[in-house]
Amino acid sequence: MLAPMVELSHRPLRELIAGFGGCDRYYTEMCGAPAYVSDAPYDQWFLDTQPCPERTAIQFNSPDAERMAAAVRKLLIDRSGQGLALGGIDINFGCSAPLIEKAGGGVFWMKHPEAAAAMVASVRKLIPGIVLSVKMRLGYEESGEALLAFCRGLVDAGADYLILHPRLKDQKFKRLGKWEYVASLAQDLSVPVIGNGDIRDYASYSKAVGRYGAAGAMIGREAVRRPWIFALLRAQERDPGYRMQAAVEDTGIHMLKLIRAYLPPSFHLSRARRFFFYYCDNLSFSHHLRYAIQNAPDLQAIETLFKEYFDEVPKDRVIEQG
Numbered sequence: 001m002l003a004p005m006v007e008l009s010h011r012p013l014r015e016l017i018a019g020f021g022g023c024d025r026y027y028t029e030m031c032g033a034p035a036y037v038s039d040a041p042y043d044q045w046f047l048d049t050q051p052c053p054e055r056t057a058i059q060f061n062s063p064d065a066e067r068m069a070a071a072v073r074k075l076l077i078d079r080s081g082q083g084l085a086l087g088g089i090d091i092n093f094g095c096s097a098p099l100i101e102k103a104g105g106g107v108f109w110m111k112h113p114e115a116a117a118a119m120v121a122s123v124r125k126l127i128p129g130i131v132l133s134v135k136m137r138l139g140y141e142e143s144g145e146a147l148l149a150f151c152r153g154l155v156d157a158g159a160d161y162l163i164l165h166p167r168l169k170d171q172k173f174k175r176l177g178k179w180e181y182v183a184s185l186a187q188d189l190s191v192p193v194i195g196n197g198d199i200r201d202y203a204s205y206s207k208a209v210g211r212y213g214a215a216g217a218m219i220g221r222e223a224v225r226r227p228w229i230f231a232l233l234r235a236q237e238r239d240p241g242y243r244m245q246a247a248v249e250d251t252g253i254h255m256l257k258l259i260r261a262y263l264p265p266s267f268h269l270s271r272a273r274r275f276f277f278y279y280c281d282n283l284s285f286s287h288h289l290r291y292a293i294q295n296a297p298d299l300q301a302i303e304t305l306f307k308e309y310f311d312e313v314p315k316d317r318v319i320e321q322g
């Protein structure tokens with residue numbers, strides 16, 4: 001599954017991944033329920049589920065249950081008009097960005113297990129036939145018991161599956177997530193548990209679903225660095241020794257085209273910068289280019305910088321990856 005990531009999990013990234021054969025399920029970046037119910041201007045872009053609407057879950061975040069329910073009701077009305085299938089709704093109990101958490105959204109819900117379960121139950125009632133998932137972290141303090149009780153509440157409230165990013169609220173990416181919590185939830189809960197965090201290759205993917213028993217794996221940053229990662233994992237599942245030729249230059253240029261085609265102009269620069277921040281990891285000498293792209297004035301300038309890099313380092317145009 002593709003993880004929800006602000007300014008990254010948009011239609012262009014899904015199109016890019018779909019071009020490599022896709023993944024099983026995609027998540028949109030989180031959409032603020034309060035903004036959506038008050039008709040904020042950009043929600044049509046956050047809620048765009050193309051090119052795979054039937055396999056794309058929309059993630060909502062809300063500081064209160066009322067506006068979460070109102071957003072889901074509004075989505076059902078908007079979607080019925082468009083005749084688009086809804087691949088699922090996800091509730092965000094994991095975001096630890098200070099603005100979101102302080103407002104009472106994201107991971108803050110993990111402090112209030114009963115209220116969190118009640119919100120899940122109220123959404124469940126509104127969408128009896130639509131997949132409902134919840135994405136969360138470990139919470140504020142490490143406690144297997146508290147985590148299990150929290151998750152049981154969500155399952156009893158009707159969540160179809162849970163996604164665990166096993167880091168505490170304030171844990172950054174530097175240290176690896178604690179996957180033993182994925183393993184214990186997978187064992188103790190009656191619904192599938194998806195593991196998320198630090199999956200970068202076939203070894204970490206197979207550990208997630210093998211050793212830790214996750215029902216599936218959700219991939220975030222690595223799917224931006226290597227939009228072909230799902231294709232690579234599928235091939236390596238058949239043949240662990242498989243190596244892939246990745247067209248790094250063409251894929252980057254194609255992403256710029258997709259950003260132009262499917263996002264409003266006011267999004268272009270920020271989304272391209274975000275994408276290339278990760279994508280430059282594929283290059284042998286990424287430091288200077290990454291910095292230059294972060295300071296480029298527009299998409300054309302990014303394209304020029306990117307192409308010039310390969311004139312200087314042609315061997316990076318296509319790289320072999322395992």
Ligand SMILES: Cc1cc2nc3c(=O)[nH]c(=O)nc-3n(C[C@H](O)[C@H](O)[C@H](O)COP(=O)(O)O)c2cc1C
Pocket residue numbers: 003004005006007008029030059092094095135165196197198199218219220221222
């Ligand atoms: C730039 C960025 C934005 C993110 N935005 C969201 C979000 O909107 N909703 C969410 O649940 N998680 C969000 N996350 C967390 C990811 O979904 C994921 O849990 C995290 O990156 C760990 O997975 P990874 O190691 O595969 O990247 C974000 C992460 C990043 C790096």
